[in-house]
Amino acid sequence: MTSLPPLGQLAGQPLIIGGGLAGVMTALSTARPCVLACPGRLDEIRPPLAASMLAQGGMAAAMGADDTPALHAADTLAAGAGLCDATVVDRVTAAGPAAVERLTALGVQWDRQADGSLQLGLEAAHGRRRIVHAGEDATGATIMRALVARVRRTPRITVLEHAHAHDLLVRDGGIVGCVLVVGGQTVTLSTPAVVLATGGMGGLFADTTNPAGATGSGLAMAARAGAVLGNMEFVQFHPTALSAGPEGQRLSLVSEAVRGEGATLIDETGERFTDELATRDSVSRAVWRHMMDGHSVYLDARTALGAAFPRHFPAISALCAARGIDPATQPIPVRPAAHYHMGGIMVDPAGRTGVTGLWAAGEVACTGLHGANRLASNSLLEAVVFGRWIGQQMDDGLPQAATLPDVSLFPSDPAPSPVSLHLRRIMSRHAGVIRTGDDLRNGLKQVLPIANTDAGLVCAAILLAALSRHESRGGHFRSDYPHAGAMATPSRFSLTDLHARLAEMRDTFSPAALNERMPS
Template structure:
């Protein structure tokens, strides 16, 4: 059971995992019976993007499929930046991780013969997605793992605390500075550990239109970057093409599996517009579909997901989560098209990690969406995210299990940090709005430069540590997007529409992003001063 009353200031923990989603819980279970502390801002299993995942897990377990084919699809979707060995190893480990999840009680769908039922999603060359009741995989996986974690005596759960800073010395990580999620004005507390696993999720809630929960605001990436960790590919943000536009924040998601089952995308005139964008039409890679949907919305024609012919009366049974979201908004998806638009959904970038999940900081591992492994390149293949989370969670557990980790002699000192309190509503809204308008589906140098200057100033000047961490991650994304002068995968520059033949993955730091912002500020000052001194 949760032990929130434990005196953290006197505890030195062997391994601390931050995050109650798939990567964090799976890693904790794999480390048992080693003593573990799991820290979750929300009640365990809530506030994690995993629980919202309507797709499934990609695994080449069909008779006519292979890990090599799965890896080839992953490489193709990643627009030239996928690490091919990483993709192949990921695909080869998929079957074993599915077996793990089955042992933990995940009720994956089965066919009439009792075999795992396999669905197909965009850019996959075969049916290889395992689901739960069509669109409930994430919820079912989190429920099963949460129950397993609560039954494991070696795992201590601390709920309601937010990690606001990573503490280090010249040897590496020494612990975390935490604060109450319910009372952000409360005094921070310290937990000491020389083995920290960040599994804090993605950055979707930095955007005004997103499918992600509130907790997915780039916190883990920010605290790692502020401690000096290397960050990889932060400019690559995947926008899901079919968020349901009914005025909710976050926006409900219309899973890609709907299009896999034959649902089509139409505009307000009833035209199937994706036929003119890609030979795979609705099943094209997500970045292409997102831009197609965005173009229709921007042109004022609107975009709609039409499942009437493909599913009709079977919609509610096959996709209960989407059906419920639509009905709550007064939309009967069996009889009418669903209004959709692109929304920030998944971050291909994150804390740079190696094949064991190790970051550039000694004692810091990262798994799940907060990390960047090289498996996704510039555009994640559908349903590879949950697979990557479990594969790397298992690898991290194996790496830590084989490591000799010395406990800190005493809790590390608290950082001198800005005061904290309730998140400034207007500043937060402005940041999210600028991310959507300036660092969104379509980008250009002028707007990106404006965003970099704005986020750098906010990161430097704000007196709220939570807002500062949001600005830190926003700055990293915007600065790297400005630096990448090409269009590739999910990163689309209208002023640089072609791919560069010399492109490679981004590896950067917060110091480098600040330097870019400094150069922009110097240029702005020179432009202002020039007419006066001429």
């Protein structure tokens, strides 16, 4: 059982939920005593606690002599397919160089050239080499190790490990506390300020590169608290997950940086079939279509890297070796997998939701940076920048909350139930790389009976948003609406909206309604 500090000592402190880069950066960026709650050991790399630890490619920032934040912003806007917030894009890309310097000051050792300059990589849809790396293809883990070490040395940060947030407590439109399960005990923690940094929802799909715990629980909590969810239909599928291992297990990522170094996508005949450095959504669709036509797909680095592969990509090389694959001499079998969610909790340019005292940062947030399609390696940058901004806001003062509830502690179940493989198969089948209206409706019909659960609510929101967007844009592609239309606006759902739409769908799916539509 996890040892808990006296709860009275923690009452009133800001609560940051999430042990990834956004959560840790927020905790390190405020001068206030705060509580950092994470679902496992904060420094646990395998199995990964957070997707941040799995990031291979690196962090995007305009650090090269031939680069500027304006060029970075232009590439971000182009990838976002008309749904980015241009003001947010400008602010975040402008903050990129300072974010690199801030991480350096916190102990991150970047990969450098012999002359001491940063080693800059190229990834798809970037017009310049601007991807900074640490530990070659283990950038996320390298960054997190440095920041977690700093957290451990910072007495004002109380870390609650093996802590699963269950619900937010709201009174008079503002946060007053949070219910967590910590090591088998339910804890009600009083606080006027909560930062949700709970990560994404890729774990709701059968094929995913995300940790098993990335099932959208933060989205469900925020919606119940009164926050608005936006752009839920926009799920980015990475085109090159290592296609090996049993169904339902997290797939290892083969970084976009491998294609940036010249690796090509081929089929079993050895033929190339797409532009490897196009945007992720178009590459994923090309791979998916080729697979649906009966082909196997491989990433071939034999000519571009060959014997140099293990030196440039040691972590990926080790992952392949564990599956009996030598990338220096063999093509790597790959397939698309759910990788990143561009949608999330709607926040303003400061990371605030519409609920007083509630912020969101990292993948759980919909900031306007990514629009309909995230530009590669912008996610780590967003987590660092928004984490820093939110932490600094807290130093300016916490919201004046209504009377805080008393803290309490009582026995409970040790952890939430895992999401079933059956539900994950429904999402992959009906809301995957290529969608249709019929598929989305069929998926909704199957999800409706569990829409009162966290996972069911998030799945329903994704399916409904995708069904409502009658066009293809960025990470959302419908073969029955294959072209971009006039819907260049974010989609938004409050919990009330969602319940109303689901009630309509229940009526649509009722036996009487189905019988009425049956041909005579």
